[in-house]
Amino acid sequence: MNLISFNNVCKTYDPGLFKKKIQAVNDLSFDLQQGEVFGLIGPNGAGKSTAIRMLLGLIRPDSGTIFYKGRPLREGSIQQDIGYLPENPYLYDHLNLLELLTFCGRSSGLDADAISERGTALMTRLNLLEAQKRPLRTFSKGMLQRAGICFALLHDPSIVILDEPMSGLDPIGRKMVFDLVMELKGEGKTIFFCSHILNDVERLCDRIGLMNRGGLVRLFARADFPQNDGNTVILHVAPLSAPQRHDLQALGGRLRQEEGEMLLAVAEDCYHPVNRYLEQQGVAVLGGRSEWVSLEELFMGIIKEQEA
Amino acid sequence: MRGILSLAVITFKEGIRNRSLFGIALLALFLFGLNITVAGFFMRDIGKVTVDMNLSALSVAGLLLVFFVGVNLMAKDIDRKTIHLVLSKPISRIEYIWGKYLGILFFVFVSLAILLALSSATVFFLHGSYPDYFGQFTWSVFFVAAFFVFVKIALLVSIVVFFSSITTNSFITLIFSVCAFIVGSTIEEVLFYLRSSFAAKELAISDSLRHLLEIVSYLVPNLSVFDFKTEAAHGLAIGLDRLGFSLAYAAVYITVLLLLASLIFRRREFN
Numbered sequence A: 001m002n003l004i005s006f007n008n009v010c011k012t013y014d015p016g017l018f019k020k021k022i023q024a025v026n027d028l029s030f031d032l033q034q035g036e037v038f039g040l041i042g043p044n045g046a047g048k049s050t051a052i053r054m055l056l057g058l059i060r061p062d063s064g065t066i067f068y069k070g071r072p073l074r075e076g077s078i079q080q081d082i083g084y085l086p087e088n089p090y091l092y093d094h095l096n097l098l099e100l101l102t103f104c105g106r107s108s109g110l111d112a113d114a115i116s117e118r119g120t121a122l123m124t125r126l127n128l129l130e131a132q133k134r135p136l137r138t139f140s141k142g143m144l145q146r147a148g149i150c151f152a153l154l155h156d157p158s159i160v161i162l163d164e165p166m167s168g169l170d171p172i173g174r175k176m177v178f179d180l181v182m183e184l185k186g187e188g189k190t191i192f193f194c195s196h197i198l199n200d201v202e203r204l205c206d207r208i209g210l211m212n213r214g215g216l217v218r219l220f221a222r223a224d225f226p227q228n229d230g231n232t233v234i235l236h237v238a239p240l241s242a243p244q245r246h247d248l249q250a251l252g253g254r255l256r257q258e259e260g261e262m263l264l265a266v267a268e269d270c271y272h273p274v275n276r277y278l279e280q281q282g283v284a285v286l287g288g289r290s291e292w293v294s295l296e297e298l299f300m301g302i303i304k305e306q307e308a
Numbered sequence B: 001m002r003g004i005l006s007l008a009v010i011t012f013k014e015g016i017r018n019r020s021l022f023g024i025a026l027l028a029l030f031l032f033g034l035n036i037t038v039a040g041f042f043m044r045d046i047g048k049v050t051v052d053m054n055l056s057a058l059s060v061a062g063l064l065l066v067f068f069v070g071v072n073l074m075a076k077d078i079d080r081k082t083i084h085l086v087l088s089k090p091i092s093r094i095e096y097i098w099g100k101y102l103g104i105l106f107f108v109f110v111s112l113a114i115l116l117a118l119s120s121a122t123v124f125f126l127h128g129s130y131p132d133y134f135g136q137f138t139w140s141v142f143f144v145a146a147f148f149v150f151v152k153i154a155l156l157v158s159i160v161v162f163f164s165s166i167t168t169n170s171f172i173t174l175i176f177s178v179c180a181f182i183v184g185s186t187i188e189e190v191l192f193y194l195r196s197s198f199a200a201k202e203l204a205i206s207d208s209l210r211h212l213l214e215i216v217s218y219l220v221p222n223l224s225v226f227d228f229k230t231e232a233a234h235g236l237a238i239g240l241d242r243l244g245f246s247l248a249y250a251a252v253y254i255t256v257l258l259l260l261a262s263l264i265f266r267r268r269e270f271n
Helices: A048-056 A097-107 A110-125 A141-155 A171-186 A198-204 A242-250 A266-280 A293-306 B002-016 B020-078 B082-087 B093-129 B138-164 B171-192 B205-220 B229-232 B240-267
Strands: A001-013 A022-033 A037-041 A062-068 A080-087 A158-161 A188-196 A208-210 A217-220 A233-236 A254-258 A259-268 A285-289
Touching: A001 A048, A001 A188, A001 A198, A022 A037, A022 A048, A022 A062, A022 A188, A037 A048, A037 A198, A048 A080, A048 A188, A048 B082, A080 A141, A097 A141, A097 B002, A110 A141, A141 A158, A141 A171, A158 A171, A171 A188, A171 A198, A171 B093, A188 A198, A188 A293, A198 B002, A208 A293, A208 B082, A208 B229, A242 A254, A242 A266, A259 A266, A259 B138, A266 A285, A285 B171, B002 B020, B002 B093, B020 B093, B020 B171, B082 B093, B093 B138, B093 B240, B138 B171, B138 B240, B171 B205
Parallel strands: A037 A188, A037 A208, A080 A158, A158 A188
Antiparallel strands: A001 A022, A001 A062, A208 A217, A233 A259, A233 A285, A254 A259
16 A cells, blocks of 8 residues: 655745746655655755645645645655655754654653653664763754654654664764664554665665656665565676577576676575586686675766766 | 744753843843843932833843844744754644744743743842932832733744744844844834824825824734833823723734734745
8 A cells, every 4th residue: 555655746945036946856656555665865965855845734735745644745745654864864953862852752642651762762873872961952963863862762653754863973873863764664654765875775775766857757666676685696707699699598697788788686595506507618607706796886877877 | 832832942952041131131131130221320210210220121121032033043044944843843834834923922931931030130139229319119010011012022023933834044034034023123102293283284194194004003013002011101090991902912012913923834835
């Protein structure tokens, strides 16, 4: 079932008198399924944050409709179910984290015990427990980001929207957030994820939408990235003749030509026959690589194609 | 309702911990101290000057609190996009407006209540030191006048909230609010002059300008209706009808401004 649907949504910003209008989102259509991790990627100004703001009701589409659980989105209809982390969370300087979480819990209808229980669990998980009574203005960028994640998740939302959640985090913080997102995914939460760190998107998301110039250019499924299967060997082999290509494909190998190189992806169950064939034919294996096609390569290729 | 209350609480805490508060409190304390120091210079007018200075100090402190701390408590939310986080919670935009208003109001009231206690101590000390020159002074009128300083500040807070709801920048909110205060403080005198025989002799004041100013006088807040300093200084009784009118005027004006702010805020987009 589609939990959220964007149907031909358009949004234009008016920057003011005598300035040209900016088409931020142009005929955007995509769906979010219940329980999936959906990643939205794209260059700066592609319209990702605008899409999120429309979903949150902070701005309204000029045309098109956003559906939530099959009904057009209305003011306040989604807020109880949503946890949102903006790209750079600006929190209240003079409050401490505990007060911020109490505000979050109270406004979401949680009682004091639930706020304390959930708050402590999240702060422990994100290594902020010791800083809970420090004013937020003394927090580092990474700590603010983690505090923002606590704020987003306190009321146990079923939909989590994360706009650049890894921004400003050190490797330990990134790992912490990565594991947390995986845990949320395991709990069956729907996660809408925007990031420029394509490696994270690739590892976390079930589906990935690529946006450019306000529109959705391409949708990728997890199957489009064989390295995500975890048991595929990717080899860089010497040039192959046409019959060799045919034979390798018949044995279950996948072939791809990339910048003059030949890549061969072999799944675990057909590795031995393919290996035997390569030995018989004297095809040299020049090396191995971890990715069949990286999201970055796809991203750059599609964006270049669009710009041309 | 829970959204309004939780927002009011964090707004109050955010305001009361602002360091500008210390500066404003120090200024007020300086004025009270100055009052004690120079009171002896005024001979028979000690009582009047004391009351007038104390109420003025309260009023100035209230204005500074609203303009330098209160403005930031709402406009900075929009400026820095903290509002994105707040509105991602189940808090409607109308609740946001009323929650912010109540939070700023509570913060200003608590700050002014502390200053009023110190101000009362100053008056009490000078009253004890120069009892002969406080002949007409009554504490009840003094506290009524102080209460109406609070009421005036409550109205100014609603003006700040209103302008915050239509502008995108805290500085513009500050400018608009200060302008509204200046016009509101002087409009009564301008109207008084226009209706006087002196104005009739002025060729420069056209009828259209006169009508325009009459219309403006109904739109801008007339802050002079909250000024009871003269009565407090001279110990004059204040009629209940005047008190009732001033209170009703403030209540209506604040309600209308907050409703307008809510309407505008509901339609507003936050990029």
